[in-house]
Amino acid sequence: MADREIIPQKSSSMPFQNFDGKADSVSDLNSPGILPPVWTERLAVLKKPRVLISLFLASSAFYCFVIGRDRYTSVSEFVIQQAVPLNTSSSSVLAGAAAAPQVLTSLVDGQYLQVYLASSEVKNRLFPKPISLEKKYPKSIPDLLTGINKASSAPVQLAFYRNLLQVSPQPLSGSVIVKTVGFDPDQAFDFNKSLLLQSRRFVNEVNQSINADQNLFAQKEVALAEKNLKKAFQELEVFQEKFGQLSVQSEQAATSSFISGLESRVVNLKVEEASLRRQYRDPNAPEVSFIADQVRELEKQIRKERQKSVSETGRDLNSLAMRESSLRANVEFSTESLQSARLAADNSRRESTRQLKFLVMLSQPQRPVSPDQNWRWQAFLGSIGIIVVAWGVGGFIAAAMKKA
Amino acid sequence: MTFFDLRFILMMFINRIIKGLRRQWMIIVAISDYDRNRQAAGSSLGSWESLINPMQMMLFFIGVRVTLSLLRGANKFAAGGSTDIYFNIVAFMLTGFCIVFLFRNVAIKSLSGLKLKAPLYYSRIKPLDILLALSLNDMRALATLSLAILGVVYYFTWSFQLDSPGLAISVYLLTVMMAIGFGLSVVFLGRLNKWLVKIIKRLMQRVIIFTSGIFFATFEIPAHLRPFITWNPILHGVELFRYSINNEYPIPDISLSYLILCSILMLSFSLILYRTNESLLLVANDD
Structure with missing residues (x-):
């Protein structure tokens, strides 16, 4: 019991005593780790x-x-719909056999849109200056947890912007629900409307610009094919001007028929020579020699003609024929290329008109009242x-x- | 009688209710502590046994699912099939497993009758208290397992997601309520025919595991076949639990109202039966 009496006296007196023994309650209360027993008991309750x-x-x-x-919320719902081809029998854009692929297309577009709307590009478009977001959603007393700090960094601003919106593509219906949050009704409503505008822009303008790019590409291809065809025609014309308008192949055919005519004549003369040799005892008889000379001359001429038609120094009909066929093939290829490029350009123009997508509003955003x-x-x-x-x-x- | 007297009586009444609930809660917690200590003493793994047993089974199921996917020719990095868009395969299986096994464990404990009868020595303790205490232990063990595995999955994938924590907790509690209600109802209905209890136990051990969405998602089932499985309220619990983690997970034909209705109806029905047939819970119904 004696100890029990002494210990509290010590503990209670210690914090209020200095080394010199003088009481100094203020300084001791502030010293760390030493608290009066009343506070110790009170803090022990907190544990x-x-x-x-x-x-x-x-x-x-x-x-x-x-x-x-x-916090006020504004909700809107829409579906991204592709223009239905004219030959489909479905009367409603949301009904019939074409509904399932439409849902999938809309869902995929909705998923793209989900990423796009939460991107820094859209944030910068809606809030071009960092200060505009800070001014619109400032922190206010007593709730210091919501709102955005002044002079906050770009990642912080983007994270805050992402917290203000929720874009949910619906897998079953293909629709997209956009929910926006604001600290007053106008903030939520205006933000939702702005996001809808951005969605329209994404779906229509971006889609159209892709198709316009495709069209431009197809037209460039047509121009290139036309240029190639012109070049091929020019090369063929130059060739024909240089080597005559006649076709090398027909020329080659004429030469061949000329040579074969000479050869057939040689054969006839050889037969005649053989029969004369039988008629005359002297093989050097003038009748025989005359025919034999003709045969020799003809054979010489045939060799000469042959040589002339294929040699480089002569007319070189073989290589000319090959070159001509190559030039003609170029012209044919260029013509076909031009045809297919024109067809592709026409298809692209038609498809770009057909594949335009639209934002069909299912539920417009409402200004929240409470x-x-x-x-x-x-x-x-x-x-x-x-x-x-x-x-x-x-x-x-x-x-x-x-x-x- | 004055207004002050009325207020005093009302306050006394509320005070009595709060005290009674508090006492009942303390009894349940005490029994659950007692049961945990008892189990820990009888096992080489100690208290961790209630965590390791379900984990083993869950890993086995994940192995089965991944092997089946590989045999089917799916990409080994997409073993979950179309559910991979929304969940990692481990998280997907875990969410199904922790709800189905919570139901299974709690319902089987009710069905099998009370093994733990020692606390009944105290007159304040009723069989239902013991049942609730055992359910509490199961719930805590499976919740710990779920959080631990989700934590590991989050750690490796670095994608922290729990969109609706309130819904997750509600689904957990509703599953427990439904399991207790289901177990008790079957016990008392089994009085009419003992084979009924045995058949239901067998069904729960095997069939329910494969029809409650551990291995599949409802949206993977064709729409015309869905009515054959969506009658099962456990499937609703599993799918809603997955939805609470990722709000983009599609849950066609699944409703929270149906789960709430089933849970409340089963629990109410079982409590009515319990009031009249309390002693039946003390009879063991082992196969």
């Missing part, structure tokens, strides 16, 4: 889990239901959920570790 949980829940409720800023209370309850119930999960999981792990 209890029940008190900590109650404090956590109370602060969560205080923030969620008292100081949290009002704040959205969902986030308050969600946040508060989330706090309760954190405690439940922490108790369940943390308690289980702590108990298991203790047993282990």
